[in-house]
Amino acid sequence: MDLTHANHNTSTLDELDFSILMLLQEDGRMSFTVMAEKLGVSISNIRTRVGKLIEDKTIQIVGRVNPEKVGFHAYAHIKISIRPANLIEDVAKKVMEFPEVSFLASTSGDFDLEVDVMCRDNSHLVEVVNERIARIEGVYQTKTDMYFKVLKLAQPDLSGLR
Numbered sequence: 001m002d003l004t005h006a007n008h009n010t011s012t013l014d015e016l017d018f019s020i021l022m023l024l025q026e027d028g029r030m031s032f033t034v035m036a037e038k039l040g041v042s043i044s045n046i047r048t049r050v051g052k053l054i055e056d057k058t059i060q061i062v063g064r065v066n067p068e069k070v071g072f073h074a075y076a077h078i079k080i081s082i083r084p085a086n087l088i089e090d091v092a093k094k095v096m097e098f099p100e101v102s103f104l105a106s107t108s109g110d111f112d113l114e115v116d117v118m119c120r121d122n123s124h125l126v127e128v129v130n131e132r133i134a135r136i137e138g139v140y141q142t143k144t145d146m147y148f149k150v151l152k153l154a155q156p157d158l159s160g161l162r
Contacts, residue, residue: 013058016041018158020049021059025155028061067150072118074125075147079111080139087138088112094136100128111143 013021016039023035032046039046053059067075080095082088088106092113096104103116115133119125129144 022158067118071120074119074122076117076125077145078115079143080113081141082112082138083140091136091138
């Protein structure tokens with residue numbers, strides 16, 4: 001795993017791909033027939049393009065759940081400082097495996113990693129931070145910020161790339 005290099009795949013996406021992605025963001029269950037009609041192309045073209053987008057991991061079709069409605073009542077952002085720095089990748093690999101982790105990024109500044117976690121309750125959150133993350137070799141310091149209420153959770157606006 002290389003945390004320093006992102007896979008920039010936008011050069012292989014054309015206007016039709018972006019249009020398909022935008023329609024799927026609107027309604028992930030939209031049929032190929034409806035997409036084909038909206039975009040003025042054949043159903044087989046849509047089927048091929050969506051298959052390619054899934055295969056190259058540009059998209060993943062999933063059902064997004066509302067964390068609070070399914071029982072996650074403690075949602076937090078954790079910053080992790082790691083010493084020595086050569087352990088950053090090892091720590092990231094371990095944290096990535098935690099089922100509570102919904103977001104993980106390598107960052108610049110005072111902290112090396114930033115993590116979002118979804119936990120059942122505050123006791124579960126304390127266990128994740130103090131019993132699991134803090135005990136990973138190389139974790140020097142953590143700083144946890146609780147999200148009281150998530151007001152917006154969205155996918156990126158693809159129209160900003162056009």
